[in-house]
Amino acid sequence: MAEESLERKNFRLITWNIHLAKHYTKLIETVKTDPAFKGVDVLVLQESSETNNRSTSEEIAELLGPQYAFRHEPAQRLRGRVQANAIVWNTKTLKDVEVGLFKLPLVRRWDALRYRKGFKRNERLCLRLDAKYGSTSLRIYAPHFDTAGGLSSKLAQFDVIRRDNEGLPVAEAVFIAGDLNTFSLRKVGGLKPFREAAAKYGFTDISQAITVTWNSRGAYRYLPSIEQKLDWILLKSKMDYTYTTRVLRVPGSDHYPLVTDLRFQKPQETTWEFYWCTELAWKAMLQDCQKAEASIDFESYIFIDDAIGKQFMSVFIQKAQAGVRVRMLIDALGSHLLSWEALETLRKAGVEILEYNPPTSWITRLKMFSLFNRDHRKILVVDNRVAYTGGIGINEIMSGWRDTQVRIQGPVVEAIASAFEHLWYKTLKHEDEQAENLILQTSGPFTFRVNSPYSPIHPIAEAYIEGIHRAKSSFYFITPYFAPPKEFLRAMVRAAKRGVDVRALLPQKSDHPYLNVATGYYFSGLLRAGVKIYLYENSLLHSKTATIDEDWATVGSMNLDTLSFYYLHEANLFSFDPRFNADLQKQFLVDLKNSKEITLADWKRRPMWRKILEVLLRPFHMFF
Structure with a gap:
């Protein structure tokens, strides 16, 4: 409340x-x-x-x-x-x-x-x-x-x-x-x-x-x-x-x-623009922040005061001093490299900053498992007029990554703003347990859903699984980390066996190398069921998107792994607009041209050491 x-x-x-x-x-x-x-x-x-x-x-x-x-x-x-x-x-x-x-x-x-x-x-x-x-x-x-x-x-x-x-x-x-x-x-x-x-x-x-x-x-x-x-x-x-x-x-x-x-x-038209790499998204986000007249609400898992972080800090400080309300909600663990000096500089300029779930909160209360309770969402709302969401954080190391961020205007912006507001005040009051379920939607073709730790339901995960069950022709998805729960895997296999074209695009190399090995544990079963698996070779892949048929699509912060499904704060935009979905599906097919397909025959020939590591890492998948 x-x-x-x-x-x-x-x-x-x-x-x-x-x-x-x-x-x-x-x-x-x-x-x-x-x-x-x-x-x-x-x-x-x-x-x-x-x-x-x-x-x-x-x-x-x-x-x-x-x-x-x-x-x-x-x-x-x-x-x-x-x-x-x-x-x-x-x-x-x-x-x-x-x-x-x-x-x-x-x-x-x-x-x-x-x-x-x-x-x-x-x-x-x-x-x-x-x-x-x-x-x-x-x-x-x-x-x-x-x-x-x-x-x-x-x-x-x-x-x-x-x-x-x-x-x-x-x-x-x-x-x-x-x-x-x-x-x-x-x-x-x-x-x-x-x-x-x-x-x-x-x-x-x-x-x-x-x-x-x-x-x-x-x-x-x-x-x-x-x-x-x-x-x-x-x-x-x-x-x-x-x-x-x-x-x-x-x-x-x-x-x-x-x-x-x-x-x-009153009925409003929704407009959007996609950014397929980090630099273009950063540039657009900074431009909208510079135009802010009333408010900037920024939420991110990672915010570092490196070269790109300092550009955002400069705009936030400038706007706060000009009377714009600037709020930053950052995850204490994901942004642990953000310096104390940077925090003090922002606060002295009038920027309101909250750190989600800092280490002192779970150490002093002896809730060690709450270390995994993180805010993984990526949200920017400017003047309650324009919003961004996707997979992009603020860290120079992400420069050149293949990621997806969407800029959107329309009724759904209010739902995105409400999602920020809700977690901002829960963090302000140090409420780490989800006392109530929350769904944020619009009546039009766009819906904004959030997953929360401690909640008995997980709207993003459920939307994924229900969508796969209804799939008739295709299910295409991109995720940088793939270690999903059993119900998601079962839904994929059943869809493939009933003739749905199921394609997974994963990174050739991850920013977490052990995940490259852990992900392979699932490949054999999926390939036998008819799922097509591609590894992206052009650059580091960090995008989190999916399309089902021509009338369902999503973009946001949620990875297809157990940690994102059940233990993190996540936020995804869902679309039932065929034009939005076509944009995502078109980019997916472009990405396939820069990818290598894995066949079952190829996969069987992988080294024995990798097979052994895949099995040894399996018990730890809930932490990925």
């Missing part, structure tokens, strides 16, 4: 099942003290109840401030308590509010018996709020699906909401936010079909990155800790938007509040 220090300008929606207010004192304390609730635009509540002859939703609205109104609708009595749906809204930000109510269909008896033995069918309601948020017309459905039943029952209840929406005047943004009680669906493989069914009618799951919203220990202390995703936020919008979604692990219920911050935008 570190970003609450910021002045918030987004529409904020929170959905929370408050478990019949059984943990009343903790619930009220959380609403009082957690900054996420301050100024919230809409708060959707399931299992609201009554305490001291007052509805819980009324008390919460009162706590939030005099500008809040509410609607509380009891559905039934459950274990002696009122079980109600409620919605609380901010009358200062929402105008022309109308609230409706309708029943959801009962779960079929057979579904109730089949999926949730021991749970009887329950009456379920759905509240509907129509309002104006600025000039944007909103419709928010606040349902509470039945606990009993499987996929067909959830779809039947969803269908009632869909038909209600289609029978009303068109709203520019339609939300479905609530406890959809998807208990059984993970077990029966229904989460993805449910999400796909919603997508069929234009709804995007903007809570897709969240995997946990409920913990059994919150309801029954005697049970083992079981976690599931039960709460969702779906959105159907006619406008462009950017958003972040996260979960708050706070006391007060067996469910965790699900929070989305969203900004609607």
Whole structure:
């Protein structure tokens, strides 16, 4: 929740099942003290109840401030308590509010018996709020699906909401936010079909990155800790938007509040330019920094005060002295060669600098394994107008490397800026554990995703694997370090065996020589499956890109190794724009002309000492 220090300008929606207010004192304390609730635009509540002859939703609205109104609708009595749906809204930000109510269909008896033995069918309601948020017309459905039943029952209840929406005047943004009680669906493989069914009618799951919203220990202390995703936020919008979604692990219920911050935008064109070598990227980045009028946000794993580093320092100092806010977030380990004198010079000039996870933090707290918790991202945002991301660091030794950096303008810049902001404030507050999952996206053809240590999900890794599973014709990728987890390798092999053209471009020589040997451990199995492997010979290859078919591509900081998948902060831009993807694929084919293909016959003839080293290094792949 570190970003609450910021002045918030987004529409904020929170959905929370408050478990019949059984943990009343903790619930009220959380609403009082957690900054996420301050100024919230809409708060959707399931299992609201009554305490001291007052509805819980009324008390919460009162706590939030005099500008809040509410609607509380009891559905039934459950274990002696009122079980109600409620919605609380901010009358200062929402105008022309109308609230409706309708029943959801009962779960079929057979579904109730089949999926949730021991749970009887329950009456379920759905509240509907129509309002104006600025000039944007909103419709928010606040349902509470039945606990009993499987996929067909959830779809039947969803269908009632869909038909209600289609029978009303068109709203520019339609939300479905609530406890959809998807208990059984993970077990029966229904989460993805449910999400796909919603997508069929234009709804995007903007809570897709969240995997946990409920913990059994919150309801029954005697049970083992079981976690599931039960709460969702779906959105159907006619406008462009950017958003972040996260979960708050706070006391007060067996469910965790699900929070989305969203900004609607007029449709904007996205423009981009690729840089295929480090020198050209450095030059473009410096030029944009020199044009900065309000802010420069710079994040890098490596920043050294050598010749190129001093050029960046000079621009940062000049701009800071001219009143531009300049912030640098650098990894303490990756930038350990940055001199103390350089840091002091920057700080005295007014540049704000944070070092991510310095050695003192993990030594003093005896968390030695957190040494591997690094910020490997490469981000530059200038005036929240233009952004850069890719694989390029600031170190003269990288001069002449074949790398990829993209300069981009458009709605996705706000998502990139939010990613920087999020980690900046977590670093400022020394929060080294990922308290919530975060996804940063736009509604258009570009998405920005971040991987974080300690998080139970890894959005970049998952996007890769899901993309490979869907591949029909081609999967081309470039990575300087290749030691991926088993699920990635399995996805590659299966794609190749079903006829997908899978091609891997790796460096002939790495800046970490032992990785040249370690990577070879995987070659035999991949070559036998039909994967084509090329080694780049022209210069040192440090690019991290991939394309799948003609409608999926990514560029960013993540290497295809276990360390990047699970233990580092990483950031990648994903594109579904055919023109962007064509640019990356065209460059990939150019790179192949400067590469040598490895055949299975050639690989079998490699020296025996190399085969032995490949096996000996295998246990250490998780550290690569």
